[in-house]
Amino acid sequence: MRNIPEIKFNNRRVEHINGFELKVLEEFISNLKKPTDHDPFQAHRLSFNIILIITDGMVRHSVDFETHDLQEGDVMVISKGQIHAFDVHSRYKGYMILFTEEFMQKYIASSTIAQINHLYNYFLGQKKINNPDHNQTLIRSLKKELQRNSSTLPNVIGALLSIYLLKMNDENDRSSNFIVNKYLDCFNHFKLLVEKNFSKSRDAKTYAAEMSVSYKFLNQVCKEIVKTTAKAFIDSYVILEAKRILVTTSLSVKETAYALGFDEPTNFLKYFKKHTSCTPAGFRKL
Structure with missing residues (x-):
């Protein structure tokens, strides 16, 4: 039996924020910086959430055994528990935003989580959203704030993610009404x-x-x-x-x-x- 590895969140991060990390895709999948605990080109299950942002070119990405064609400006939310794999033949350019359920519960308001909940309901169908302007704004803001490394950094990062995910939810054309x-x-x-x-x-x-x-x-x-x-x-x-x-x-x-x-x-x-x-x-x- 061939088991699917479950990837835990790596706490050896440079941002010093529990449950959050920003990765550059080119660095992540390069031979020099390939993760040592798993092969990213083989199916692996996540124990945290990912926002995958493509900033240039076109790639093919596998999520729960369905292949998705992603191009410049596309973003896809990959949820905790899902299985995904990078395509060995694609040249990934962009970013991965990694965050745990604990980070979300602590730094994102419950009303916001309720509104963006549909983004994580992968069993309803995996969606990609083309969102280049919001993507650029988010990445630019995250990089700027991560350089500060202040005591309020986790709260600021949570606020930036909240704004981005709410806008993304609107782009997804799903109901964003408040849920009790x-x-x-x-x-x-x-x-x-x-x-x-x-x-x-x-x-x-x-x-x-x-x-x-x-x-x-x-x-x-x-x-x-x-x-x-x-x-x-x-x-x-x-x-x-x-x-x-x-x-x-x-x-x-x-x-x-x-x-x-x-x-x-x-x-x-x-x-x-x-x-x-x-x-x-x-x-x-x-």
Whole structure:
């Protein structure tokens, strides 16, 4: 079985900000500065968030096994838990902004997190946004502030990211209406439970009971935050994990079914085909 490495946030940063780092892409993927804990050209899972900004040329970048063509001015948010890989044949020019969930919770207002939440809902479809003016403004401001290294630096960096992500959310043409905090907290709880227990249960009512909320309320929360039902969210997550296993391991379809919590491989076959219009074996070949 070929395992996907999970990349932890590197605390040996020069910015001296817990949970934040700005990287120059050319330096990151060069032979001299290639990370020693993993190969960036092979699939690896993130334990933090990335904003990938392309400032010149065109590249092909893989996120959750889908290839995206990115060009000058394009930006893509890659979320914690996603699997991505750099393209060995592309010449990357631009920046990577790395930040952890802890940094976001501490230095970005909860109302802002609620508004930009859709940017991180990768199961709804990975999006790229062409945003050259905002990109240049952000990078220029970050570089200027990082040279100061003052006691207020993390707060300033959080403010700059907040402004940028809010503008990016507007460019994404998704709803940026204020979301009640209790909905966001509930959804985040639900999402964590699904990530932890999806192989044990795919029943939305079970998760609602564990959270001590009604099934109707959980559906309402999911529709507010991610514009889908609780059951559809669970199914999207299970299918994504199935794809990750099929593409990155040598487990058979039968073994994959059991790993995902299906009692019978035939049930997994029907489930996978229902949600993808493709068999697991067919998807693996693709």
